[in-house]
Amino acid sequence: MNKPFENSTICEDSQLLLQKAARDQIETVWERHQAQQPQCGFCEMGLSCRNCVMGPCRVDPFGEGPQKGVCGADADIIVARNLGRMIAAGAASHSDHGRDLVDVLGEVGSGNGSGYQIRDPEKLKRVAAEYGVATDGKDDFQIAAGLADAMKEDYGCKQKSITLISRAPAKRQELWNNLGVTPRGIDRETSEMMHRTHMGVDNDWQSLLLHGVRNALSDGWGGSMIATEVSDILFGTPTPRATRFNVGVLAKDQVNIIVHGHNPVVSEMVLHAAQSEEMLKLAESKGAKGINLAGVCCTGNELLMRHGVAMAGNHLSTELVLSTGAVEMMLVDYQCIMPSLATVASCYHTKMISTSDKARFPGMEHQEFHPENAAETAMTVVRQAVENFANRGEAFIPVDSVDALGGFSVESIVNALGGSPDPLIDAIKAGKIRGAVGIVGCNNPKIKQDHGHVSLAQRLIENDILVVDTGCAAVANAKAGFKMTDAAELAGPGLQEICGALGVPPVLHMGSCVDNVRILVLASALANALNVDISDLPIAGAAPEWYSEKAATIGVYFVASGVFTVLGPMPPITGSLNIVNLLTEGLNDVVGATFAVEPDPEKAAILIRRHIESKRKALGLPAEDV
Amino acid sequence: MEYVIIGNGVAGISAAESIRQLDADGNITMIGDESGLPYCRPMISMVLEGTATPNQLPIRKAKFYDTLNIAPIFGERVTDIDVGSRTVQVGTAQSVAYDRLLIATGADPRPINAQNQELKNISYMRTSLHVANMLQSLAGTRDALVLGGGLVGFKAAYGLLRRGLKVTMLIGSGYPLSLQVDQTAGQMILKELVAQGLKVKVGVEVTAFEGQDKVEAAQISDGSKIACDMVVIGKGVLPALSFVPRDHIEVDLGIMVNAHMQTSNPHVYAAGDVAEYIDVARNSRWVNAIWPEAVSQGRIAGINMAGRPVAYAGSLSRNVIRIFDLDVLTGGLVTPPHENGYEVMSAMHAGRNTYRKMVFCDQRLVGFTMVNDIEQGGVLMALMHHQIPLTIPKEALLDTRFNFKQVMTHGAWAASPKAA
Amino acid sequence: MKKVIVHPERCVGCMQCMLACAAAHSKTKSLFLAVSEKPQPKPRVHVGVGLYEEGFPNRCRHCNPAPCQLACLPGAIFRDNEIDTVLIDPDKCINCASCAMACPFGVIRYHEDAVAPPGKTVAVKCDNCYERRQQKRIPACVEACMVAALTFETEAAAMKRKTDEISRSVSTGAETAALSPGFELLNTLKKVQIEMRNP
Structure with a gap:
């Protein structure tokens, strides 16, 4: 018989904790996924529409039952509506996260941001310049206030196009203009998508999907990009630093605090409090050897990138981390936080704290963080965590952590390259590096945990393809050891040589899921250096285990920016073969890139390698047959 | 045709009904030691418990014997069978001739060895x-x-x-x-x-x-x-066969029968708690003294006695017990001898308070135990009874989501030796 | 006689038949009101899951002879020949679960029910929508099924359709067109995912 839970996850820590969870009678996401089977085929195919109350409606994929909703929408329209709303939700999530950072930036500018600072004034000035915000003779606070105002304009409807779109290669901008998909305002496009998908508005599935492209671009080159840039300005632009991964980062003899969610606005303050003299003394007085702050999900990635904070796991591990019984407190902000978590925590001493007024959870204590109270609220909750150390029962930390190097922003990559992207371009031209791939996205119980990410990354680096990753994919690849300093040994000879020379691993951790925009910026820099469009580059994207609406939006802005993107799980679109064909073939003529869907990472690797070699060939670079 | 059935339990009743379906004219005589209507023996414990009333016990109405034109002789035990003259001796005086005889006398409780058993209560x-x-x-x-x-x-x-x-x-x-x-x-x-x-x-x-x-x-x-x-x-119980002439009718622990429920004497059949036939799970002779076996065996015996040759796949033990909040359903070989290459898998889910154990012999399910979530027990029984080789992962049977579709997907039913 | 016929290859697992069945066997016959009834009405049709997470509407076949009927201790399970339906008398049922051991399809459940004596757990299974049929309405599960995975027709008609389908598929040069290419695509990918989890 197989090892227990080997079918659920490739991670040893997860396997062992799943056994413990079973013993402790904890229900996990895997069990709930099993209990949901079979999942509704109408919904899986995108053929159910709940947008109005003449409905709900569904279309029979076999052609025998109803073929139109009450309003007359056919399968194409219904699938396009659903996909459109999915994109809107993803864009809204990232962009609203960005807005919260802009608010903090504004508060800091006006002197109300208790505890927040401008950590990267250089970047503040650079971005302000992009926004046309005057910097001469102004202090950082005045610039911050001006930039925050300018960014808020991007959210509204006063602009012809959002500002940071100008970072894209000129050819790409022109293509978007000709297609009429240049985003005009971040909120506007999401709002318009909700309007268009209302009954009786846009009932041309192609036009709906084109707006989907515009909506996704408003996230990738808008909301998400603002989130990343403002985070860098407020908390520092990441530089490479050592860190550790998996549940082994929990400390037996320290107060363990886990931050979960996405926005660094909360976790940065908690980190600060956890490192304060006062709290460390308190911890000592309670018999703890220190305060160990670790992350799960993307807020963890944010802290990792800037401070080397360790990561206990990714999406599917979030319940299991609690089942160690070693966590004094988990603080959550928003996104990807399973409502089941407090139930798991209730089996142990773990305190669960929700922090955002827009994200509340059953069974959690609510301690709302605002810019003006963030520093003191952080002290309050950390004190509670430390005091909870005494209540810890038996802890089960079954593995040792894995070392890794993280913190690769575009700036730090260019720095590592010696100040310009040229060495990377030369290596690509010479074929030492065949190309680069961004592996991004989530975990999904439909795919064995981390199997998609890790198998794909392994095949790519073996074949001299540089991998950059973000989000839960980045945590997966780190757990697998691909980010240890000597991981270059796992790569093909060409990539190994380059990594060795630069002292970097073959898989570069580029941050959280909003940080996917760093990949866009990097791709633009390469395209500009080669004087081509992004779609001409030997690069690709992959979301092998995606689950969330945000990931759908990321996929669309990748493809719309010219990046061939392979999805693991199928999005809910198979109800319309027209739409399947458009996304997997037709888009090539529109944006120069397509989606592919391939759950098997071995096959996905082949698709990607073929794509990269074909792009090399088109650029006149030495190419191989795959 | 003279049919004589010894035993007024469910095996005898089922046999009589099957005979009557196929032979409207033959004479059927039933001899039973319990007077009163045939009743449902497994339910007597429910009467004790109070979840069933005594008037729910009878499995047939009083007019049953008249309707099926059966001659009853009740309150008497058979004392001897003369296979040469084809007669059975009832009590001391009466003798009944037969062409086809069914022994369905069931079983008696196993006595204990203790003094003063005659005390009241x-x-x-x-x-x-x-x-x-x-x-x-x-x-x-x-x-x-x-x-x-x-x-x-x-x-x-x-x-x-x-x-x-x-x-x-x-x-x-x-x-x-x-x-x-x-x-x-x-x-x-x-x-x-x-x-x-x-x-x-x-x-x-x-x-x-x-x-x-x-x-x-x-x-x-x-x-x-x-x-x-x-x-x-x-x-426990022992087959009630003290009157059976062992030199003419082969007896092991119970009366040995073939697939037609026929004993070593071609005119004599046996069914129910008294009969011993191949147990499909054990793949050896076994007395399965349980109600549903008695129903099936009685039916098969009756059909064969009436002249239609129908074979019985084999017997199988099974039980379902409901005790307070616990439902327990078992079938076949629940605790196999370790030495014989059986494969055993089990799964306990503490949260749902469920337990499942499967016993396999090669690709066949030969036994199982399930505690709670017992609704799919019949599917497992059918897999065992028809000796269907499994083509799906065996672990699937441990999952409480296991259902008929999972075996159907892989054509397991089509692969049944019976279908071939 | 028309009967409910299951076409498992068409089931998309939406479970609408279960909702409709539970509502049809409630006191109020309305889904919205039925959810607050006591006892809670429960479905007699059960959408099970196959090895590839495909749906499967599992309901009573009304076998003849019915193993559950033979196994029933108190004689609560009987056949109504006129409607070719195996029924359970909730007053006679003693909830012994003998039928659980007997049903080779696993379609019998045990719970309180609107037509059973209050507070009594009984064996419950499909009654071919006995009540609706008397009102000349088709069974609720069939009415709810939008993909014709459940149909109400004579066995002969269904057989003929199936025979014709098979005959066509074996004609020389016949193309075997997928019932729904999109559904097949989805299922192919799902199968890959599942096989990766269970190698």
């Missing part, structure tokens, strides 16, 4: 009369002693607990229900009963009873004494 639990008597003496009793950890013992203990008595159970050896369920399920059941107040003593037997008129105490083999004012003996 000491009873077996085999017949509706036993239970009626127990119920009558309930009012004056407080402490019951149940002998035997088998199915009858457990049902008696459960019924008496639900009636508010204090119950002590003596189990000779092993763990409770060792013939019906595996050790884990046995312990789960025991835990449930103990939680509800049952006292259990393992590895002891009663050597003698004490009392003036009624039983007052029992002497135990470990030298102790247990005060009790009611005793129920449930130490």
Whole structure:
């Protein structure tokens, strides 16, 4: 018989904790996924529409039952509506996260941001310049206030196009203009998508999907990009630093605090409090050897990138981390936080704290963080965590952590390259590096945990393809050891040589899921250096285990920016073969890139390698047959 | 054609009905020692428990014998069979001739070896009369002693607990229900009963009873004494075949039959608790003295006696027990001998309080135990009964989501040897 | 006689038949009101899951002879020949679960029910929508099924359709067109995912 839970996850820590969870009678996401089977085929195919109350409606994929909703929408329209709303939700999530950072930036500018600072004034000035915000003779606070105002304009409807779109290669901008998909305002496009998908508005599935492209671009080159840039300005632009991964980062003899969610606005303050003299003394007085702050999900990635904070796991591990019984407190902000978590925590001493007024959870204590109270609220909750150390029962930390190097922003990559992207371009031209791939996205119980990410990354680096990753994919690849300093040994000879020379691993951790925009910026820099469009580059994207609406939006802005993107799980679109064909073939003529869907990472690797070699060939670079 | 059926239990009744369906004219005689209407024996424990009433017990109406034109001889036991002259001896005076004879005499409780068994309030639990008597003496009793950890013992203990008595159970050896369920399920059941107040003593037997008129105490083999004012003996059953001429009809533990329920004498058939046929799970001869086997075997015997050759796939043990909040369903070989290459898999889900154990021989399911979530038990029984080789991962059967579709997907039913 | 016929290859697992069945066997016959009834109405049709997470509407086949009927201790399970339906008398049922051991399809459940004596757990299974049929309405599960995975027709008609389908598929040069290419695509990918989890 197989090892227990080997079918659920490739991670040893997860396997062992799943056994413990079973013993402790904890229900996990895997069990709930099993209990949901079979999942509704109408919904899986995108053929159910709940947008109005003449409905709900569904279309029979076999052609025998109803073929139109009450309003007359056919399968194409219904699938396009659903996909459109999915994109809107993803864009809204990232962009609203960005807005919260802009608010903090504004508060800091006006002197109300208790505890927040401008950590990267250089970047503040650079971005302000992009926004046309005057910097001469102004202090950082005045610039911050001006930039925050300018960014808020991007959210509204006063602009012809959002500002940071100008970072894209000129050819790409022109293509978007000709297609009429240049985003005009971040909120506007999401709002318009909700309007268009209302009954009786846009009932041309192609036009709906084109707006989907515009909506996704408003996230990738808008909301998400603002989130990343403002985070860098407020908390520092990441530089490479050592860190550790998996549940082994929990400390037996320290107060363990886990931050979960996405926005660094909360976790940065908690980190600060956890490192304060006062709290460390308190911890000592309670018999703890220190305060160990670790992350799960993307807020963890944010802290990792800037401070080397360790990561206990990714999406599917979030319940299991609690089942160690070693966590004094988990603080959550928003996104990807399973409502089941407090139930798991209730089996142990773990305190669960929700922090955002827009994200509340059953069974959690609510301690709302605002810019003006963030520093003191952080002290309050950390004190509670430390005091909870005494209540810890038996802890089960079954593995040792894995070392890794993280913190690769575009700036730090260019720095590592010696100040310009040229060495990377030369290596690509010479074929030492065949190309680069961004592996991004989530975990999904439909795919064995981390199997998609890790198998794909392994095949790519073996074949001299540089991998950059973000989000839960980045945590997966780190757990697998691909980010240890000597991981270059796992790569093909060409990539190994380059990594060795630069002292970097073959898989570069580029941050959280909003940080996917760093990949866009990097791709633009390469395209500009080669004087081509992004779609001409030997690069690709992959979301092998995606689950969330945000990931759908990321996929669309990748493809719309010219990046061939392979999805693991199928999005809910198979109800319309027209739409399947458009996304997997037709888009090539529109944006120069397509989606592919391939759950098997071995096959996905082949698709990607073929794509990269074909792009090399088109650029006149030495190419191989795959 | 003269059909004679010895036994008025469900095997005999099912046989009579099958004969009548195929042969409208033949004469059917039924001989039974229990007078009164044929009743549902497994339900007597529910009468004791109070979840069924005595008037729910009869399985056929009074006019049944008239409707099917059956000549009944009740209140008598058969004393001999003369296979040469094809007659059966009933009591001392009566002799009945047959062309086709069915022996469906069932089983009698296994006697125990203890002194003073004639005291009042000491009873077996085999017949509706036993239970009626127990119920009558309930009012004056407080402490019951149940002998035997088998199915009858457990049902008696459960019924008496639900009636508010204090119950002590003596189990000779092993763990409770060792013939019906595996050790884990046995312990789960025991835990449930103990939680509800049952006292259990393992590895002891009663050597003698004490009392003036009624039983007052029992002497135990470990030298102790247990005060009790009611005793129920449930130490299993033995086939009722003392009258069978062993030199003419082959007898092992039960009367040996072939796939047509025919004994070594071609005019004589046997079915139900008294018959011994191939157990498909054990792949060897076995007496499965259980109600659903009696129904099936009686039916098959009747069809064959009426001249239509129909073969029986084999017998199979099975049981379902509901004890407080625990549903336990078992089938086939629940505890295989380790040495014979059986493969055993089990899964316990503490949160849902479920347990499943599957026993495989090569690709065939040959036994299972399930505690709670028992709705799919019949699918497993059918897999075993038809000896269908599994083409799906065996682990699938441990999952509470297992259902008919999962075996259908892989054409397991089509691969059945019967279909081929 | 028309009967409910299951076409498992068409089931998309939406479970609408279960909702409709539970509502049809409630006191109020309305889904919205039925959810607050006591006892809670429960479905007699059960959408099970196959090894590839495909749906499967599992309901009583009304076998003849019915193994559950043969196994029923108190004689509560009987056949109504006029409507070719195996029924359970909730007043006679003693909830012994003998039928659980007997049903080779696993379609019998045990719970309180609107037509059973209050507070009594009984064996419950499909009654071919006995009540609706008397009102000349088709069974609720069939009415709810939008993909014709459940149909109400004579066995002969269904057989003929199936025979014709098979005959066409074996004609020389016949193309075997997928019933729904999109559904097949989805299922192919799902199968890959599942096989990766269970190698």
